[in-house]
Amino acid sequence: MARRLGNAEQHELILNDNLSDSTMTLYYRMPTTRERLGYDNSRTVRDKKGRVENKTPETRQKYGQLILTGFKDGDFERYENGKWKPMSSNPSSPIYCPDWKDYLADHAGDVIETLAVQVFDLSVGLGEKEEDPSEDDTPDDTIDPADAEKN
Numbered sequence: 001m002a003r004r005l006g007n008a009e010q011h012e013l014i015l016n017d018n019l020s021d022s023t024m025t026l027y028y029r030m031p032t033t034r035e036r037l038g039y040d041n042s043r044t045v046r047d048k049k050g051r052v053e054n055k056t057p058e059t060r061q062k063y064g065q066l067i068l069t070g071f072k073d074g075d076f077e078r079y080e081n082g083k084w085k086p087m088s089s090n091p092s093s094p095i096y097c098p099d100w101k102d103y104l105a106d107h108a109g110d111v112i113e114t115l116a117v118q119v120f121d122l123s124v125g126l127g128e129k130e131e132d133p134s135e136d137d138t139p140d141d142t143i144d145p146a147d148a149e150k151n
Contacts, residue, residue, distance in 0.1 A: 010069055013118055015111065025072035026115055039063045039120045057113065064116035065105055078103060
């Protein structure tokens with residue numbers, strides 16, 4: 001499948017959550033090239049004395065929140081009035097939480113950082129050359145009848 005450019009569709013990332021022993025689905029949009037550059041450029045900064053500061057966690061939070069568009073209904077719960085209640089990022093859902101993004105930022109920063117890592121840091125990997133089925137390197141075990149007569 002080709003990489004689809006632009007923000008015409010929602011993408012999803014399925015994560016294994018070790019804390020709840022379940023999977024969760026995050027929805028996100030593709031970052032622009034400018035956002036990718038901003039992400040890379042803001043990971044390290046110089047302070048007033050010229051020392052380099054590592055701002056990777058803050059950068060992952062900022063840009064992860066920027067591209068996060070939602071999550072699958074019920075993949076997160078919040079504790080309200082003595083009960084655990086499922087959450088939704090979908091405004092048309094009966095369990096919609098208007099502050100869902102801020103709530104995730106406050107209570108599930110690891111999830112937002114993982115989204116940023118997957119989309120910004122690990123979006124491209126080295127691949128292997130696809131094999132051409134017509135170029136089979138396996139030895140042919142068949143016996144040529146002409147060779148059989150020589151033996």
